[in-house]
Amino acid sequence: MGEATADPLPSRACRERGPLSAARKSGRQKRPLKFARIPHPTMRQSCIEIVSHSRNRKGYLQLRPRTGPRRSHVGAHRLAYLSKYGPDSIPPGYEVDHICGNRGCVNRKHLRVLSCSEHKRVTNATRYSQREEAAHCHWLATDCTGTALAAVFGVSATTTRRWIREWKSDPDA
Numbered sequence: 001m002g003e004a005t006a007d008p009l010p011s012r013a014c015r016e017r018g019p020l021s022a023a024r025k026s027g028r029q030k031r032p033l034k035f036a037r038i039p040h041p042t043m044r045q046s047c048i049e050i051v052s053h054s055r056n057r058k059g060y061l062q063l064r065p066r067t068g069p070r071r072s073h074v075g076a077h078r079l080a081y082l083s084k085y086g087p088d089s090i091p092p093g094y095e096v097d098h099i100c101g102n103r104g105c106v107n108r109k110h111l112r113v114l115s116c117s118e119h120k121r122v123t124n125a126t127r128y129s130q131r132e133e134a135a136h137c138h139w140l141a142t143d144c145t146g147t148a149l150a151a152v153f154g155v156s157a158t159t160t161r162r163w164i165r166e167w168k169s170d171p172d173a
């Protein structure tokens with residue numbers, strides 16, 4: 001998170017809750033978002049990733065929304081879903097799932113809402129099998145490291161390093 005935005009008014013923001021939002025908004029530096037398309041092996045459309053901002057350790061990209069509770073960062077994929085389907089499109093207790101398995105993807109066609117328990121079940125079921133294919137595509141497109149790949153697809157770096165070894169030894173796999 002080398003370029004993480006430094007909060008310009010950390011202590012004042014804590015004291016003055018409401019009225020500060022307008023001031024904070026005007027004083028905030030907004031870095032423009034840059035997007036990249038990453039081909040996906042099974043989805044018809046490519047993944048769309050934000051490449052101008054860094055992801056957190058779990059592979060998710062967090063953004064600060066213009067509206068809603070201030071100072072709280074929200075997953076970029078969640079914002080993408082809300083902006084497409086409306087502010088009430090994610091019921092309480094539901095999460096936005098990446099059908100493509102790429103946690104950094106903000107393509108709305110790759111997103112759906114699932115209950116938390118269903119989300120866990122699906123995530124675990126697709127953990128290694130379908131993800132390896134998607135990870136392979138991502139790796140070919142970005143030439144990223146095993147650690148970065150692990151964060152994107154939510155698997156261990158030991159796993160992604162093994163995958164990369166296998167892909168390198170058998171490029172046609």
Ligand SMILES: [Zn+2]
Pocket residue numbers: 040046047048100101102105106107110
């Ligand atoms: Zn995707």
